[in-house]
Amino acid sequence: xxxxxxxxxxxxxxxxxxxxxxxxxxxxxxxxxxxxxxxxxxxxxxxxxxxxxxxxxxxxxxxxxxxxxxxxxxxxxxxxxxxxxxxxxxxxxxxxxxxxxxxxxxxxxxxxxxxxxxxxxxxxxxxxxxxxxxxxxxxxxxxxxxxxxxxxxxxxxxxxxxxxxxxxxxxxxxxxxxxxxxxxxxxxxxxxxxxxxxxxxxxxxxxxxxxxxxxxxxx
Amino acid sequence: xxxxxxxxxxxxxxxxxxxxxxxxxxxxxxxxxxxxxxxxxxxxxxxxxxxxxxxxxxxxxxxxxxxxxxxxxxxxxxxxxxxxxxxxxxxxxxxxxxxxxxxxxxxxxxxxxxxxxxxxxxxxxxxxxxxxxxxxxxxxxxxxxxxxxxxx
Ligand code: HEM
Ligand code: FES
Numbered sequence: 137x138x139x140x141x142x143x144x145x146x147x148x149x150x151x152x153x154x155x156x157x158x159x160x161x162x163x164x165x166x167x168x169x170x171x172x173x174x175x176x177x178x179x180x181x182x183x184x185x186x187x188x189x190x191x192x193x194x195x196x197x198x199x200x201x202x203x204x205x206x207x208x209x210x211x212x213x214x215x216x217x218x219x220x221x222x223x224x225x226x227x228x229x230x231x232x233x234x235x236x237x238x239x240x241x242x243x244x245x246x247x248x249x250x251x252x253x254x255x256x257x258x259x260x261x262x263x264x265x266x267x268x269x270x271x272x273x274x275x276x277x278x279x280x281x282x283x284x285x286x287x288x289x290x291x292x293x294x295x296x297x298x299x300x301x302x303x304x305x306x307x308x309x310x311x312x313x314x315x316x317x318x319x320x321x322x323x324x325x326x327x328x329x330x331x332x333x334x335x336x337x338x339x340x341x342x343x344x345x346x347x348x349x350x351x352x353x354x355x
Numbered sequence: 356x357x358x359x360x361x362x363x364x365x366x367x368x369x370x371x372x373x374x375x376x377x378x379x380x381x382x383x384x385x386x387x388x389x390x391x392x393x394x395x396x397x398x399x400x401x402x403x404x405x406x407x408x409x410x411x412x413x414x415x416x417x418x419x420x421x422x423x424x425x426x427x428x429x430x431x432x433x434x435x436x437x438x439x440x441x442x443x444x445x446x447x448x449x450x451x452x453x454x455x456x457x458x459x460x461x462x463x464x465x466x467x468x469x470x471x472x473x474x475x476x477x478x479x480x481x482x483x484x485x486x487x488x489x490x491x492x493x494x495x496x497x498x499x500x501x502x503x504x505x506x507x
Contacts, residue, residue: 189398193398193401197405211405215405215406215407216401216405217400217401217403217405218396218397218398218400218401219401219405221397222397222401
């Protein structure tokens with residue numbers, strides 16, 4: 137205990153952590169009328185962090201290749217200690233994250249918080265919902281199961297409803313006419329790197345804007 | 356806390372209050388430790404070496420496959436081993452060079468082992484002949500069962 141306190145004191149003296157913490161966490165004032173529904177945004181962010189950490193662990197063994205993907209996920213679930221847990225948390229928290237984002241939006245919509253000056257909060261939030269569903273959609277292909285395969289098939293068929301260019305869009309997202317190893321590679325790069333990077337940028341914007349306007353006060 | 360007895364009747368620190376406070380601190384600390392533990396334990400466990408089912412497989416070489424003066428290469432637990440047929444019978448060596456671990460190769464013409472990395476040479480019995488090494492090649496124990504050489 138003493139060692140921890142002294143180390144903290146040493147860092148605090150040089151880096152001024154305490155005033156930062158007081159201003160932003162321990163002594164930060166929030167409207168007294170704020171309800172528990174105000175937690176959903178933060179909880180959605182928390183599940184995102186859970187996905188980032190469990191995803192990094194899964195990446196140690198996952199192999200993005202049609203001949204190896206399913207075996208590598210099976211290997212994680214049966215041969216890696218606690219692998220079953222990490223894999224399940226990643227799959228369950230993905231669903232939870234979508235649910236939390238929707239609940240978060242429901243509160244904003246119900247209390248009409250999206251009105252001036254918070255229109256951009258809402259717009260960036262809509263992009264975050266889209267990105268979250270894209271994360272779940274691309275991740276779902278990765279274990280390369282029958283469900284994954286047909287899920288990706290059906291999902292990538294949707295843009296075919298667009299007039300004239302529909303079929304081209306379908307082939308572009310599939311990286312070919314059918315779901316293949318190229319689709320897997322494309323979805324993999326989207327899932328572990330491109331989408332998380334874009335999402336982090338949108339979250340950064342979202343959070344900076346919230347700091348500027350502060351939490352809204354329900355009437 | 357050391358001069359506890361002198362302060363026993365101190366208003367600010369009734370024994371009851373002190374005990375309750377310490378109990379609460381311990382309870383909060385304990386609950387925090389358990390929570391952190393349930394997060395940290397699976398992560399640390401995940402980083403342990405996984406069980407690779409293929410590892411335990413023994414290497415089996417029928418003796419009639421071994422030609423005197425020539426080498427038979429096999430993979431044992433992810434490491435190359437070399438079986439050579441000497442006059443006195445077969446010998447098995449760990450292919451890892453005792454310098455920095457490259458795989459040595461059997462040179463049939465000279466009946467010795469060469470390391471491609473820094474030029475170490477070992478005799479057919481695994482003894483050091485030349486190069487930047489001082490330790491002989493590691494011999495791998497084996498058994499012969501019904502005319503089959505088994506490394507396990
Ligand atoms: C940087 C962050 C992330 C990384 C590095 C990552 C990595 C991975 C990897 C390697 C897999 C394949 C292993 C498996 O199938 O279990 C996977 C699967 C999956 N991921 Fe992610 N992931 C991340 C974030 C997310 C997020 C934010 C979501 C959803 C909101 C998500 C949803 C999924 C889903 C639904 C699966 C399929 C799980 C299954 O059905 O077994 N991931 N992810
Ligand atoms: S590793 Fe064989 S000589 Fe250096």
